[in-house]
Amino acid sequence: MFDLLGLSTQHEMIYRAMLQRPDLNIAGLAEHLAVSGDQVREALDVLADLALIRLDPQGEHARVVRPQAGLMALLAKVEADVAVRQRQVEATRAAIAAIATAHDDRHQAAEGRILEGVDSVRERLAELAHTTRTECLSFTTGGAQTSDTMEAERPLNQVALQRGIRIRNVYQDSFRNDPATLAHARWMASLGGQSRTTPTLPMRLVIVDRETALVPIDPDNSGQGALELHSPGVIAGLVALFEQVWRAATPFGEQTAPDTHGLTPQERELLLLLSSGHTDESAARKLAISLRSVQRMMTSLTERLGAASRFQAGVHAGRRGWV
Template sequence: MFDLLGLSAQHEAVYRAMLQRPDLNVAGLSDHLGVSSGEVSAALDVLADLALVRLDPRGDHARPVRPQAGLMALLTKVEAEVAVRQQQVEATKAAIAAIATAHDDYHQVAEGRLLGGVDSVRDRLAELAHSARTECLSFSSGGAQSPDTLEAEAPLDQQALQRGVQIRNVYQDSFRNDPGTLAHARWLAGLGGQSRTTPTLPMRMVIVDREVALVPIEPTNPRQGALELHSRGIVAGLIALFEQVWHTATPFGEQAAADEQGLTRQERELLRLLAAGHTDESAARKLAISLRSVQRMMTSLTERLGAASRFQAGVQAASNGWV
């Protein structure tokens, strides 16, 4: 209980015994506690160093100092040390901020600042995770995240949730087939985080505390880096986009229901993409699924429409109101 004050469990036991039985000498304390005389003597030396007992130089008796005086004096000393340590922490924070400002490799732009490359983005996301106060919203588009990325995010998410930060993530439906993402979503849900999925997402995005947003410099190639935005109007627009997608997305743990035509949302989105002129390859990238999965899905849709060709399937889908 008093580790903070420098007392082990045995030191505390000897001190408590002395308060209860001030008449006991070293041998008596040894018998009373069921420990050796050497252990009692060693504990008395520590208690004396901490000014919790006063040793009698003429014998083997020691007198305990009242807890209100001895223990409170130790606690006051620890509090003073903590205060000094906190001042050192604040000074270190200021020094880190000064170094970061002097050697910042971010490029300022009118709308915010550019974070060049994946490493800069990851470093900034870690900073935002540590400083988040209320909320973190995100779109995770593209392919499934690597195990290393999920492992790196886990402690940051856990710390934020423990501080009371609300976390809401939207993934693509294809992520439901990735064991790592599923495990991460379940783990996050156990801590209070929320995850949903939708067939496609416009881009990757992170919004923290409704004050700062990170979006890709080039949506088709997130590895180029991100643009950090602080404009209230722009951030408000991105929040509205997130809420619209979130409202229609399917929560993890629930299966996306087919619509009145028997189409899943992913199937309907594929039809929409192809009708808009996307190739199978670009539709696969948009849906974050393999080309083979797109082709299998189209074969199934063609058969269900009773069409002899994909062109006929497109005409029939439009006629049936599928697109």
């Protein structure tokens, strides 16, 4: 318990014995604790150096300093050392930030830069995890997250959350069907992260401290990399988009509730996609579900509308105010 103060387990044991049995000399302590006399003498030297006891001139007896004075004095010294160390850490953090800023100023325009490939994006996210001050907002598109992606994100999210950073993330509803992604979201929630889901998302997105945003170079192929943006006007627009989606999304842990027509958010979105000209295949990509799931959902909707064909289903859906 007192290793922080410089005491080993054995030192602490001998110190506690001296508090309980101040009448024992070195030999008595050794016999009482079933240790050697040399071990007791070594412990007494350490305790004396820490000003927890005072040895007599012969070194066979010792008087214990009142714990309230001796131990609290040691703790105060440790606290002072920790405060100095913390100031050194903060100074180092500021120096690193200054170096990084100077480097970025030389290699990127004020409005942003290109991060080519997945590895570059992950490296930048790792940097941001350590330098974020207040919050991180993100959209995670697609259904099941790959194990590589989750393993790469896990330590970064943990570092940020343990530093008190507020993390809010919106997934697509389809992620609820994947046990591994679901477990990852639960783990995030256990550390204080907040997650919600919605049927579709416009693109992948990360916003840090409302000052930096990462968006995909190609929304249909996130593997190409990302654009890092810093323009206040662009960031403000992306934050507004995030907040709008966040308000309409379903909080993690709650079931997606059907609307007044009995439609789930995913079913309503499918009808909107198909009515705007999307094929089953493109609707499946937008919803991050399989083509078979789209077809099964559409069959259910057609039956509920009492329609004989998909065209008729669209007409009936429009008349009922479903779309």
